[in-house]
Amino acid sequence: MTTVAEEQVEAQVAALTARRSRIRWRRVALYAFLTATALVWLFPIAWAVYQSFRPFEDTAAAPVAIATRLTLDNYVNAFTQAEMPKFFLNTIIIMIPAVVTVLFLASLIAFAVSRFSFRFNLALLMLFTAGNLLPQQVIITPLYRMYLALPLPRLISDNGLWYDQYFGIFAIHVAFQLGFCTFVLSNYMKTLPRELTEAALVDGASVFKTYWSVILPLCKPPLAALATLQVTWIYNDFFWAIVLMFTGAKRPITSALNNLQGQFFSDYNLLAAGSVLVALPTLIIYFALQKQFVRGLTLGSTKG
Amino acid sequence: MAATSVAGATPRRRRRLSLLTRRDKLFLGLALGIPAFAHIFLVWIPTLASVALSFTSWNGIGGIENIEFVGIQNYQNLPSYPPFWPALTHNLIWLAVFLFIATPIGIFFAVLLDKDIRGTRFYQSALYLPVVLSLAIIGFIWELMYAPERGFINNVLGTTEQGNLIDWLGNRNINLWAVLVAASWRHIGYIMILYLAGLKSVDPALKEAAAIDGASERQAFFRVVFPVLRPINIVVLVITIIESLRAFDIVYVINRGLNGLELLSVLITNNIVGEASRIGFGSAIAVVLLVISLGPILLYLSRAMRNEPT
Numbered sequence: 076m077t078t079v080a081e082e083q084v085e086a087q088v089a090a091l092t093a094r095r096s097r098i099r100w101r102r103v104a105l106y107a108f109l110t111a112t113a114l115v116w117l118f119p120i121a122w123a124v125y126q127s128f129r130p131f132e133d134t135a136a137a138p139v140a141i142a143t144r145l146t147l148d149n150y151v152n153a154f155t156q157a158e159m160p161k162f163f164l165n166t167i168i169i170m171i172p173a174v175v176t177v178l179f180l181a182s183l184i185a186f187a188v189s190r191f192s193f194r195f196n197l198a199l200l201m202l203f204t205a206g207n208l209l210p211q212q213v214i215i216t217p218l219y220r221m222y223l224a225l226p227l228p229r230l231i232s233d234n235g236l237w238y239d240q241y242f243g244i245f246a247i248h249v250a251f252q253l254g255f256c257t258f259v260l261s262n263y264m265k266t267l268p269r270e271l272t273e274a275a276l277v278d279g280a281s282v283f284k285t286y287w288s289v290i291l292p293l294c295k296p297p298l299a300a301l302a303t304l305q306v307t308w309i310y311n312d313f314f315w316a317i318v319l320m321f322t323g324a325k326r327p328i329t330s331a332l333n334n335l336q337g338q339f340f341s342d343y344n345l346l347a348a349g350s351v352l353v354a355l356p357t358l359i360i361y362f363a364l365q366k367q368f369v370r371g372l373t374l375g376s377t378k379g
Numbered sequence: 380m381a382a383t384s385v386a387g388a389t390p391r392r393r394r395r396l397s398l399l400t401r402r403d404k405l406f407l408g409l410a411l412g413i414p415a416f417a418h419i420f421l422v423w424i425p426t427l428a429s430v431a432l433s434f435t436s437w438n439g440i441g442g443i444e445n446i447e448f449v450g451i452q453n454y455q456n457l458p459s460y461p462p463f464w465p466a467l468t469h470n471l472i473w474l475a476v477f478l479f480i481a482t483p484i485g486i487f488f489a490v491l492l493d494k495d496i497r498g499t500r501f502y503q504s505a506l507y508l509p510v511v512l513s514l515a516i517i518g519f520i521w522e523l524m525y526a527p528e529r530g531f532i533n534n535v536l537g538t539t540e541q542g543n544l545i546d547w548l549g550n551r552n553i554n555l556w557a558v559l560v561a562a563s564w565r566h567i568g569y570i571m572i573l574y575l576a577g578l579k580s581v582d583p584a585l586k587e588a589a590a591i592d593g594a595s596e597r598q599a600f601f602r603v604v605f606p607v608l609r610p611i612n613i614v615v616l617v618i619t620i621i622e623s624l625r626a627f628d629i630v631y632v633i634n635r636g637l638n639g640l641e642l643l644s645v646l647i648t649n650n651i652v653g654e655a656s657r658i659g660f661g662s663a664i665a666v667v668l669l670v671i672s673l674g675p676i677l678l679y680l681s682r683a684m685r686n687e688p689t
């Protein structure tokens with residue numbers, strides 16, 4: 076009896092060890108695979124960074140080699156020759172007001188549709204959600220003509236039009252991004268208890284006060300996530316300014332890349348340094364605010 | 380369903396609105412009106428105008444009184460416009476590569492990283508890094524990889540001599556595929572992070588139950604997890620389609636979308652900023668793009684609004 080039981084136990088132990096070692100091997104393979112993938116994934120960026128620190132002659136002689144000299148010249152050249160500070164400033168002039176405005180307007184309309192029931196709530200939300208999914212090129216032709224026809228006070232437009240102006244780029248960013256931000260914020264506000272607004276209103280607070288001091292402070296998490304996301308998206312925009320901003324010197328940095336390419340032509344080290352410089356702000360945001368960034372994206376997709 | 384819930388909400392609405400003063404109503408009116416106006420004015424009016432202009436002929440010179448109604452002539456001219464078929468084909472190839480290769484790989488990585496893995500943050504960050512870069516910058520970064528004589532790939536393959544040089548971005552037979560590798564590099568990370576968020580929301584008890592019932596990991600994913608994640612699957616599907624239709628920046632920085640890299644988005648742009656400004660014809664191409672994108676948009680709306688509590 077005992078021997079049979081012992082044999083059984085032994086067999087079980089053997090099977091268990093075999094399974095364990097199989098599992099361990101699978102784990103090792105998994106880690107090896109993931110590490111290899113991660114390295115492959117990082118490689119193009121690493122390569123750009125590496126090229127950006129090498130002198131032109133060295134890369135010309137031996138493109139793939141261990142560097143004997145490293146230099147900052149490419150950065151200095153990219154920064155000065157291409158007048159990068161000017162383009163960064165253009166980006167800031169457009170991006171900061173656009174992010175603030177889009178979050179403010181989206182929070183207003185999200186507040187109105189999520190805390191009060193209007194007959195057209197659903198239609199409005201559908202319009203915003205659909206608008207956010209349209210390819211930009213669907214609207215660009217009429218938009219371009221509108222920008223050439225719409226007047227704007229000389230105070231904010233040196234040609235009196237929407238076309239070729241910071242304001243025009245700002246406006247289309249706000250209008251286009253409103254869809255996504257409204258969708259995310261209204262979904263978030265719907266999860267806040269209705270009693271919050273009702274109690275405030277019964278206590279005699281105005282609707283504005285309820286929005287400003289009750290609901291808005293509770294929306295800090297989605298607002299922070301959206302702000303991170305919007306800064307990245309507007310910074311990364313290429314298309315709007317290519318079409319709606321004619322003057323090269325007024326283009327934001329990402330769109331300005333298009334004309335910088337001519338200056339960087341055939342000097343790949345300079346191109347590398349320029350690319351790294353332009354990518355740097357988004358990379359910093361990514362490393363500093365990764366959680367916000369990911370939350371912003373997933374808020375938009377997992378809810379509603 | 381929407382109609383009944385709105386009707387059900389009516390008595391409550393009356394009660395609440397009666398609490399509101401005129402100033403409150405003014406505030407609510409502005410809170411709704413300003414954003415709605417901005418969005419409709421700059422997004423939906425141009426969308427409708429694209430449709431209307433596609434039935435007209437206008438070279439953009441002179442006022443709108445010079446717009447001439449030409450019926451479906453622009454659409455009849457589309458097939459004989461030389462870059463139209465390449466552009467449409469490239470958009471469809473782009474879509475197919477994203478849908479059948481990049482997106483499944485992204486989902487695959489999400490499933491791998493959803494396991495209890497040490498250092499999962501590092502792997503996630505690496506895969507996700509390209510997502511924060513603009514496609515214009517991605518175009519530049521990959522030019523450094525693909526460059527004929529000094530690029531990394533040709534140097535590693537030893538194909539930098541006159542006879543065997545591979546011109547990854549210049550050869551019209553291969554440049555679309557080279558660009559798709561770069562675009563997928565970003566798309567895979569994007570899908571991975573979205574799907575991972577979805578996987579985290581799945582009740583672990585479901586997977587355990589499947590494992591106890593003797594399901595392999597594969598079976599557990601395809602039979603249990605994947606069907607449960609239907610909502611996220613739709614989001615991923617819609618994003619994949621829309622992203623492939625929006626593709627523009629990367630081909631525009633590489634060669635302005637010519638010579639093997641034609642896309643519908645580039646044709647539309649060239650018809651307004653190019654030397655020949657053909658507003659009506661460009662709009663007809665935009666309508667083709669709109670019609671293709673309506674499918675995923677309606678799919679997304681039907682899902683997003685179904686569980687809408689009003």
